[in-house]
Amino acid sequence: MDSQRLAPMPADWQRALAVVAHPDDLEYGAAAAVAEWTDGGREVVYLLASRGEAGIDTLSPEECAPVREREQRASAAVVGVRTVEFLDHRDGVIEYGVGLRRDIAAAVRRHRPELVVTLNHRDTWGGAAWNTPDHRAVGRAALDAVADAGNRWIFPELGEQGLDPWNGVRWTAVAGSDRPTHAVDVTAGLERSVRSLLEHRTYIEALTREDPERYCRTFLEGMAKDAGERFGGRPAVTFEVFAH
Template sequence: METFATQVHSPFDPEHHRIERVLCFTAHPDDIDFGAAGTIAAWTAAGVQVSYCIMTDGDAGGFDPDKREEVSGLRNAEQRRAAALVGVTDIHYLHQRDGYLEPSHEVIREVVRLIRQLRPDVVLSMHPERNWTRIQKSHPDHLAVGEAVTRAVYPALENPFAYPELAEAGLEAYKLPYLWLFAGPEERENHFVDVTGQVDGKLAAIHVHASQHPDVDAMDRTVRTLMLRTAERGGLPAGHSAEAFHVVSVNGPGTIAGF
């Protein structure tokens, strides 16, 4: 997968760090497709195992007031179809209520549980900081995902005495190498992935979420334009498209152990 890092040096060097497994956390069905489906498609094409964890059922989404009881099932089905288009079949749900998500210990414990089960090289999550340039990226549930995952990754994930019931169940403490965050403030971006070859696949995945997009053409134009602008911010050649991340080295060569 082709990657590009800005002058604000990314701690992730694809030439020296091999990714074999990735676990992605988002708030709602469709969040991951808008934020990272191009990168995910490139990963799975290269043989990387990618799993999703969607924290809510998306029950507050959609536009039809007469079909509220059907929304969760519909969005679940949309997410599975969209995921399959970018090579992902392993999807987990925390079944939190849409619009009410909080970084509670209940949620953090479940995040720790899943990371310890899958032991990924990269956890990819929504960003815990608000994006004031495009506040639509910063739905309160999005921020809650970022906060819950960040708290889970350090220190609970690697502390054998945090949530001791997990260790008792055989889920041993785990030191995560990298945390990749998306949808945060532009000034936090330090890693850009050139997904020019995955634009159509990303849009195909987004199109599956038909229940959320009354104006497909406008959505298409907006996503394409944003990806071109992201590539410009990352210094990629004109006409390229990119997805941007804030990459954090959680446990690297210089990490000092301790809680």
């Protein structure tokens, strides 16, 4: 890992909107930071483009969607998130385009966050593994929708629906980036992030034969320790932060 020291995440905000493609996307790291934020009295809303219905080979999409939605809501509650919304784009074939941008811009206008959080929008994970089309599409659309939400002439139909423009997003923070600029000390939130990921038990049990709790703990603690090497030795979650 690059030895450049990471800056602390901005702290002078009250509301965040986290926008990702699937149930579990936020739990693979970012949820530890969410726990820290909600402990500090901040409000975080989750927006998921799909219900993750194509994520479990042994369950049909019709069976899978309600299971994954239920597990996502339980997972969010562990880290203090009360509001979880789903856009119902089709899992696995989410397309970047004006429709997705509009849906995310509408949520930004509705919730009026100062911080938007999303997941790695680039082609690869650090050049070592290919990223999924859904992650790329949603990450890019989230970054673009921040500007869309503030421009009354882009998607004017949103204004007609009572969703006034919102120019108050000050940062977009990309989790899972191989170009991190900032980090959050997750000493207090790490244990709850393990429990939060563990709520996706149906998905995890289909993913690995390893004991689910050991799988969650090993992954999250290892990642936080690695990130901490650039953040004063404290367990951390990293973000690439874009200012607006």
